[in-house]
Amino acid sequence: MANASLDPPDVPAAEDLPVATSGQAAGAGAALTAESEVVDLCRDLLRFESVNRGNGDGHERPIAEFVAEKLAEVGLEPVLLESAPGRTSVVTRLAGSDPSRSPLLIHGHLDVVPADPTDWRVHPFAGEELDGCLWGRGAIDMKDMDAMTLAVVRDMARSGRRPPRDLVVAFVADEEAGGTLGARWLVDNHPDHFADCTEAISEVGGFSYTVSDDLRLYLIETAEKGIAWMKLTVAGRAGHGSMLSEDNAVTKLCEAVARLGRHQFPIVVTPTVRVFLDSIGEALGIELDAGDIESTIAKLGPIARMVGATIRNTVNPTQLAAGHKVNVIPGEATAYVDGRYLPGQEEEFLRQVDELLGPEVRREWVVNDQALETGFDGPLVEAMASALRAEDPAARAVPYMLSGGTDAKSFSRLGIRCFGFSPLLLPPDLDFAGMFHGVDERVPVDALRFGVRVLDRFLASS
Ligand SMILES: [Zn+2]
Numbered sequence: 001m002a003n004a005s006l007d008p009p010d011v012p013a014a015e016d017l018p019v020a021t022s023g024q025a026a027g028a029g030a031a032l033t034a035e036s037e038v039v040d041l042c043r044d045l046l047r048f049e050s051v052n053r054g055n056g057d058g059h060e061r062p063i064a065e066f067v068a069e070k071l072a073e074v075g076l077e078p079v080l081l082e083s084a085p086g087r088t089s090v091v092t093r094l095a096g097s098d099p100s101r102s103p104l105l106i107h108g109h110l111d112v113v114p115a116d117p118t119d120w121r122v123h124p125f126a127g128e129e130l131d132g133c134l135w136g137r138g139a140i141d142m143k144d145m146d147a148m149t150l151a152v153v154r155d156m157a158r159s160g161r162r163p164p165r166d167l168v169v170a171f172v173a174d175e176e177a178g179g180t181l182g183a184r185w186l187v188d189n190h191p192d193h194f195a196d197c198t199e200a201i202s203e204v205g206g207f208s209y210t211v212s213d214d215l216r217l218y219l220i221e222t223a224e225k226g227i228a229w230m231k232l233t234v235a236g237r238a239g240h241g242s243m244l245s246e247d248n249a250v251t252k253l254c255e256a257v258a259r260l261g262r263h264q265f266p267i268v269v270t271p272t273v274r275v276f277l278d279s280i281g282e283a284l285g286i287e288l289d290a291g292d293i294e295s296t297i298a299k300l301g302p303i304a305r306m307v308g309a310t311i312r313n314t315v316n317p318t319q320l321a322a323g324h325k326v327n328v329i330p331g332e333a334t335a336y337v338d339g340r341y342l343p344g345q346e347e348e349f350l351r352q353v354d355e356l357l358g359p360e361v362r363r364e365w366v367v368n369d370q371a372l373e374t375g376f377d378g379p380l381v382e383a384m385a386s387a388l389r390a391e392d393p394a395a396r397a398v399p400y401m402l403s404g405g406t407d408a409k410s411f412s413r414l415g416i417r418c419f420g421f422s423p424l425l426l427p428p429d430l431d432f433a434g435m436f437h438g439v440d441e442r443v444p445v446d447a448l449r450f451g452v453r454v455l456d457r458f459l460a461s462s
Pocket residue numbers: 109141142175203
């Protein structure tokens with residue numbers, strides 16, 4: 001513990017928290033099932049404005065207390081863990097029937113990115129249901145999975161059904177700012193809760209991509225690119241804007257940033273992407289041309305932008321700053337760039353970045369977090385695939401790489417194999433990828449119920 005005042009003792013929520021008073025109170029338990037309450041739970045979660053603005057500005061305490069209350073209501077013993085005032089995570093454990101098996105971790109973040117109500121069709125924190133969907137910030141990132149997890153775990157606890165393995169369930173703060181006050185803090189300060197977990201499931205995987213009426217691919221996340229957020233600084237000679245200047249920091253920085261931003265890094269196909277491209281090529285009847293992977297990817301339609309970012313390292317310049325007056329040459333100019341590297345590519349990526357930047361640019365880390373890749377094999381993967389098939393005979397599970405990052409980066413530090421598996425059967429015309437951090441984020445209520453059935457089967461059989 002770094003600071004006692006910022007790090008209150010663990011709160012044994014089972015004793016301390018009030019008994020739920022909502023319409024789904026414990027006494028009505030007999031009629032409740034995971035499927036019957038998942039939509040209500042998701043709506044309740046969406047109504048918490050658990051917005052994370054970054055730089056430590058977030059507050060998950062109210063939603064964490066709500067989640068803890070829902071867990072305590074069915075006899076579980078949630079623990080609230082707080083990294084800083086208001087930055088609260090919840091962890092609980094559901095005992096499995098076979099204590100010799102290692103536990104499975106299910107983790108979901110409780111925070112969301114901001115949303116401007118004026119842009120939205122409905123208020124982003126009203127939890128409204130419209131056109132068969134629940135609308136709201138977090139509907140697919142990731143209060144949907146939080147609700148599904150809560151619903152299934154509550155159902156198991158209420159009915160006394162035991163999964164084969166212990167389930168460690170973590171609802172965490174601060175994912176949207178990199179997890180410093182959430183998953184990463186838990187891993188660094190409370191690893192005991194997760195120490196014996198060998199595998200984990202969480203967000204951005206398990207959703208459907210419709211190929212035809214009788215074939216839907218379900219993309220399971222087995223890999224993530226690494227994050228390389230960098231600050232670039234160039235020094236030059238300050239002076240009057242009217243005079244000759246051979247050593248202008250702004251000019252030099254802009255040249256370096258432009259070189260980096262325009263650079264196309266070479267194609268590297270990792271094992272995950274290879275299997276994904278083969279599977280999708282086969283499903284779509286597209287011949288995969290190893291010599292021209294880009295034009296194959298271009299044929300994939302709406303997911304081409306996402307898949308395209310998983311065959312190479314990338315850098316996008318995102319922020320620039322220099323000067324304070326139009327006729328004053330500043331002595332320094334800075335830029336921020338968002339770099340992402342493939343698994344196994346960190347060293348080579350940085351070598352190329354430094355070559356492009358040249359000797360005059362100072363490069364510093366804002367965030368550097370590892371890339372991940374695990375195999376698409378083993379009993380857990382089989383359990384995912386067969387749970388999907390049982391609920392959707394047209395399902396075919398395929399692995400894919402996420403171009404972004406999740407809390408999996410933190411939990412994998414404990415040696416946990418992390419998967420993105422938040423099962424959703426989506427309508428073919430829904431722009432799923434576009435809704436992450438987007439306007440009018442929503443989740444079909446039928447997809448939530450489907451997800452609960454798949455998750456229940458998966459947890460009961462894995
Ligand atoms: Zn998320």
